[in-house]
Amino acid sequence: MSRSNPRVLSTLERAGGFASAQEVYRLMQREGESIGLTTVYRALQSLVNDKIVDVLRREDGEAIYRLCGEAHHHHLVCKSCGDTVEIEGGAIEKWAKVMAEEHGFREVGHTAEIFGLCGKC
Amino acid sequence: MSRSNPRVLSTLERAGGFASAQEVYRLMQREGESIGLTTVYRALQSLVNDKIVDVLRREDGEAIYRLCGEAHHHHLVCKSCGDTVEIEGGAIEKWAKVMAEEHGFREVGHTAEIFGLCGKC
DNA sequence: GCAGAAATGAAAATGATTTTCATTCCCATA
DNA sequence: TATGGGAATGAAAATCATTTTCATTTCTGC
Numbered sequence: 001m002s003r004s005n006p007r008v009l010s011t012l013e014r015a016g017g018f019a020s021a022q023e024v025y026r027l028m029q030r031e032g033e034s035i036g037l038t039t040v041y042r043a044l045q046s047l048v049n050d051k052i053v054d055v056l057r058r059e060d061g062e063a064i065y066r067l068c069g070e071a072h073h074h075h076l077v078c079k080s081c082g083d084t085v086e087i088e089g090g091a092i093e094k095w096a097k098v099m100a101e102e103h104g105f106r107e108v109g110h111t112a113e114i115f116g117l118c119g120k121c
Numbered sequence: 122m123s124r125s126n127p128r129v130l131s132t133l134e135r136a137g138g139f140a141s142a143q144e145v146y147r148l149m150q151r152e153g154e155s156i157g158l159t160t161v162y163r164a165l166q167s168l169v170n171d172k173i174v175d176v177l178r179r180e181d182g183e184a185i186y187r188l189c190g191e192a193h194h195h196h197l198v199c200k201s202c203g204d205t206v207e208i209e210g211g212a213i214e215k216w217a218k219v220m221a222e223e224h225g226f227r228e229v230g231h232t233a234e235i236f237g238l239c240g241k242c
Numbered sequence: 243g244c245a246g247a248a249a250t251g252a253a254a255a256t257g258a259t260t261t262t263c264a265t266t267c268c269c270a271t272a
Numbered sequence: 273t274a275t276g277g278g279a280a281t282g283a284a285a286a287t288c289a290t291t292t293t294c295a296t297t298t299c300t301g302c
Contacts, residue, residue, distance in 0.1 A: 003249070022289070036251035041290065061182040061258080062289065076224055087220050095212040096235045103197055103206050108237030111180075114217045116229030124280070143258070157282035162259065182289080183258065 004050055005043035007033060012044075012053065017067035018084070020058070024065070056084075056113070078118035087114070125171055126164035128154060133165075133174065138188035141179070145186070177232060199239035208235075 011024050011033075019027070025040045044065050047053040054068045059079055066084070074089040092112050100108040132145050132154075140148070146161045165186050168174040175187045195210040213233050221229040 005249090020289085038251055038291085039249080042249085057178045057182055060289095061178055061184065063182060076220055076226060078226070085224050087224070089216075091212055091216040092233065095210070095216075099197055099208050099235055100237055103208075104240035105197060105199070105235070105237040108235055110233065110235040112213065112231065112233035114220055114226070114229055114231040116221055116226040119225035126280090141258090159260085159282055160280080163280085 003039075003042045003046040004052065005035075005039060005046075007035065008040055008043035009047060009052070012047075012065060012067060018064060020062050020064045022062070074112045074114070077113060077115045078121055079115045083118050083120070124160075124163045124167040125173065126156075126160060126167075128156065129161055129164035130168060130173070133168075133186060134188060139185060141183050141185045143183070175230065177230075195233050195235070198234060198236045199242055 011028050012019060015027055021041050021044055025037050028035050048055050053065045056064050058064055073086045076085040076087050096108060096110040132149050133140060136148055142162050142165050146158050149156050169176050175189055177185050179185055194207045197206040197208050217231040
């Protein structure tokens, strides 16, 4: 069931490891690759499931996909230029664990993003 | 030019200070208010411009509007039954601030959610 | 070679958001 | 009180990312 199409992955890499589904699709088109938009979406979703890429949101709501290392980390995103910095989340891990225990939750995960204006913007 | 319709604002307040445009609209409909969806969108945008409300994104990309003054809190969500607990995020606030400073970001906000299985599930 | 499963992609559907545009409301001034 | 113009309103159409449908093609193991 692995729909993690390698051509899509390699295109995402070539795009700087950071692009929307539409961008990946247009890039592949421009490069003469024959692929359908549907397949690009499916491949990206699959890559997200396999935790090979992360998905974030642009300010306009468009999903952007981003290659990421295996280590669990968080993002500091510039809301103007989209620049992203991967940051350490030790404090969050602990917070999530404590909060979950306190309320009797198990098998917990979490998301946390910080957004603002970067130095250049 | 102030399109910050007070009925929209008061509905957003009644919704717990946290809702999407569509939800605000549906809520107003249900309460018998006569208003157009377009106006709801315009009013919310206007409130954002006036910095009376914040805008965030749900995981599916839908924009959600939040009253600025509201005590900022986070959520612990059960991924099985959807039960939600509002939790304190003091640790997160500090983490976000430190991380932002460290990387030269300003005007920062953040999102953080914890999800897992609640005691009943 | 062949059946059945998985992958593919074109086209249609969906759903949030925005735009268009004609109408209505408000309000200051003649 | 009439009136003229700018602002507000909302229905309907347009936009755009994303998902679904479904028919077709490609793989796989036998």
